Amino acid sequence: MKARMIKTGLATASLFLASSLAFAAAAGKPHWGYEGHEGPAHWGDLAAEYATCKTGKSQSPINISGARPAQLADIRFSYQPTTLDVVNNGHTIQVNYAAGSSIEVGGKQYQLLQFHFHSPSEHTVDGQPYDMVAHLVHQAGDGQLGVIGVLMKKGKANPVIDAIWASLPTQAGEHKQSDTQLNVADLLPAKQSFYNYSGSLTTPPCSEGVNWMVMQAPVEVSAEQVAAFTNIFSKSVRPVQPLHERLIHLSQ
Numbered sequence: 362m363k364a365r366m367i368k369t370g371l372a373t374a375s376l377f378l379a380s381s382l383a384f385a386a387a388a389g390k391p392h393w394g395y396e397g398h399e400g401p402a403h404w405g406d407l408a409a410e411y412a413t414c415k416t417g418k419s420q421s422p423i424n425i426s427g428a429r430p431a432q433l434a435d436i437r438f439s440y441q442p443t444t445l446d447v448v449n450n451g452h453t454i455q456v457n458y459a460a461g462s463s464i465e466v467g468g469k470q471y472q473l474l475q476f477h478f479h480s481p482s483e484h485t486v487d488g489q490p491y492d493m494v495a496h497l498v499h500q501a502g503d504g505q506l507g508v509i510g511v512l513m514k515k516g517k518a519n520p521v522i523d524a525i526w527a528s529l530p531t532q533a534g535e536h537k538q539s540d541t542q543l544n545v546a547d548l549l550p551a552k553q554s555f556y557n558y559s560g561s562l563t564t565p566p567c568s569e570g571v572n573w574m575v576m577q578a579p580v581e582v583s584a585e586q587v588a589a590f591t592n593i594f595s596k597s598v599r600p601v602q603p604l605h606e607r608l609i610h611l612s613q
């Protein structure tokens with residue numbers, strides 16, 4: 362009984378984190394954006410709780426370059442289908458994921474909370490951004506976040522994006538649910554090698570200790586699918602941050 366209660370408490374904490382990330386403004390958190398005096402250059406000054414955005418030494422995104430080949434543990438994906446639950450949180454389109462999907466990497470399990478998009482990609486590779494990116498946000502039992510980046514380049518239409526965009530909430534705060542089932546596993550590239558480094562949330566409060574795993578191989582999206590997102594969010598990208606002492610590894 363006690364174990365069950367602790368487990369429920371963790372699940373509740375995870376949900377709370379997911380919704381507090383999504384609805385920071387609604388919860389009375391200081392407003393931030395991608396332009397002007399609320400833009401990325403000023404995040405660290407908007408509120409004391411955002412200070413890490415300017416003082417942190419392990420910030421994300423970064424330019425991925427000079428990654429060192431390494432024998433990293435594989436990411437073991439255990440993703441289940443979910444019914445569609447999409448929210449426009451004022452900064453991005455976020456798909457909330459039903460409990461019960463997870464990854465295991467290096468003996469640690471992370472539960473999938475949500476995924477969302479940026480265009481162009483926030484991480485660059487050798488100085489170049491991709492056309493769009495999906496960030497799959499996970500949380501381990503100890504609270505650590507693990508984020509998988511799926512880079513996207515213009516090409517064929519992506520069926521997972523099609524399913525989500527069919528219920529696209531265009532207004533900030535708008536929430537859409539449908540019986541449509543989707544599985545984010547279908548968004549992953551076939552090739553599983555990934556870049557790994559320690560970074561942060563790319564939005565305020567820019568919290569560090571995030572285990573970043575950026576899939577090396579991109580997947581395709583159509584130009585129309587990218588445009589459907591950028592028509593709502595013309596800016597959704599934090600500039601790349603200094604690497605400082607960190608190393609980037611590339612799994613073999």
Ligand SMILES: [Zn+2]
Nearest residue numbers: 477479496563
């Ligand atoms: Zn993101």
